[in-house]
Structure formats: C-alpha cells, structure tokens
Amino acid sequence: MTFKLPDLPYAKDALEPHMSKETFEYHHGKHHATYVSKLNDAVKDTPMADWDLERVIHHADKEGKQGLFNNAAQHWNHSFQWKCFSPDGGGKPSDSLGRQIEADFGSYDDFAKKFTEAATGQFGSGWAWLVIEAGKLKVTNTGNADTPIVHGQHPLLTLDVWEHAYYIDHRNARPKYVETFLDKLVNWEFAAENFANQGEGNQTGARSYGDAQEAFAKKQKAS
Numbered sequence: 001m002t003f004k005l006p007d008l009p010y011a012k013d014a015l016e017p018h019m020s021k022e023t024f025e026y027h028h029g030k031h032h033a034t035y036v037s038k039l040n041d042a043v044k045d046t047p048m049a050d051w052d053l054e055r056v057i058h059h060a061d062k063e064g065k066q067g068l069f070n071n072a073a074q075h076w077n078h079s080f081q082w083k084c085f086s087p088d089g090g091g092k093p094s095d096s097l098g099r100q101i102e103a104d105f106g107s108y109d110d111f112a113k114k115f116t117e118a119a120t121g122q123f124g125s126g127w128a129w130l131v132i133e134a135g136k137l138k139v140t141n142t143g144n145a146d147t148p149i150v151h152g153q154h155p156l157l158t159l160d161v162w163e164h165a166y167y168i169d170h171r172n173a174r175p176k177y178v179e180t181f182l183d184k185l186v187n188w189e190f191a192a193e194n195f196a197n198q199g200e201g202n203q204t205g206a207r208s209y210g211d212a213q214e215a216f217a218k219k220q221k222a223s
C-alpha cells in the first residue's frame with residue numbers, strides 16, 4: 001500500500017476570503033504532500049508498507065522512531081484537519097454535541113475561550129484539539145507532529161497552529177486565524193459525526209463515546 005494525499009473535500013478557493021486558495025496550494029499541495037512522500041520513502045521495502053496509517057503511527061511512537069512518527073502523524077493530523085473546515089462553517093454546534101459542550105465546559109463561550117487559549121498558547125508549532133478523554137470532552141494541544149491518538153484520546157476537531165497554516169492569510173497573527181476558524185470555518189457537522197459514532201470520519205476506529213463513558217464510570221467505581 002502506498003499512502004496517498006487525500007483530495008480536499010471542497011475546492012481550493014471555497015473558503016475564501018477566510019482561507020485562501022494560495023494557503024491550500026502550499027499547505028495541502030506542498031506541506032501535506034511532502035509528509036506523505038517522506039512517509040512512503042520511510043516504509044518502502046519494509047513490512048510497514050502494508051500497514052494502515054494508525055498502526056505505523058503507534059509503532060513509530062512505541063519504538064521511538066521520531067522521523068517516521070513525524071511524517072505519519074502529520075499525514076493523519078492533516079487528513080483529519082481538512083474535514084474540520086467547511087465553506088458553510090462557523091458558529092455553534094447544535095444537538096447532542098452542543099449539549100455536551102455545555103455540560104463539560106459550562107457554555108459554548110467557555111469552550112471557545114479554552115480552545116483559543118490552547119491554540120494561541122501552544123509555543124511554536126503544533127495543534128489545538130477538541131477530544132474525548134475518559135468519557136469527557138476536553139480541549140488540548142500537542143507540539144509539532146504529536147497527535148491525540150497515541151494518548152488514548154479521541155479527536156473530534158482540530159486546528160493546525162504551525163505558521164505554515166496561517167502565515168499567507170494572517171502573517172504572524174495567530175489569534176486572528178483562530179478567531180476566523182471559530183467564526184467562519186469550523187465544521188461542527190464533522191465534529192458531531194465523530195462525537196456520535198467515533199467512526200469513519202475519526203479514522204481511529206476508536207470505541208464509542210458511550211463505551212468511553214461506561215469505562216470511565218467503572219474506573220471511578222473501582223477506585
């Protein structure tokens with residue numbers, strides 16, 4: 001199996017004026033493409049060439065193969081991220097995810113504040129995330145290529161805060177990029193799908209939210 005750069009789920013200019021065609025030409029067409037190309041070079045003529053991406057990521061993490069981990073995890077993170085944007089995005093989530101955000105953060109505004117702090121507070125390159133951990137929603141950030149899937153967390157939503165993600169459109173103004181993401185681009189439908197079924201969109205094949213809650217309750221009872 002050769003790893004492939006996924007197509008974007010919209011046209012390169014579909015998110016303008018909030019995220020430019022030029023950003024996608026570089027971010028998807030060059031940065032993400034390079035991670036995929038380096039990953040393919042690394043697994044070529046090894047048994048890993050037939051593994052799925054998550055198996056490569058977990059193996060590289062466990063064995064301390066940093067270069068392999070970086071390219072494999074960046075391929076996963078970016079593939080996940082493209083679905084976190086929508087031309088009809090922005091605003092607040094509805095239905096069960098909206099209610100869970102209120103239950104776990106207090107309000108949508110409290111969530112937005114935490115997410116903004118995680119994204120702007122990540123020193124240097126990395127990612128901001130909304131994840132499920134131990135049955136609860138949580139905002140977190142990771143450095144460089146690091147990904148929640150090796151930390152027992154189940155991603156619902158992410159935002160790349162590497163400079164390559166925002167420098168063309170916002171120069172050095174990371175807070176403006178995060179604000180634009182939440183106001184105009186965030187794809188809550190994708191996050192809600194991940195919340196509801198932890199299925200295809202999530203790519204982790206992880207347990208369901210219900211299972212996670214049950215496991216958490218059992219752990220609490222036992223301790």
Ligand SMILES: [Fe+2]
Nearest residue numbers: 031160162165
């Ligand atoms: Fe990126």
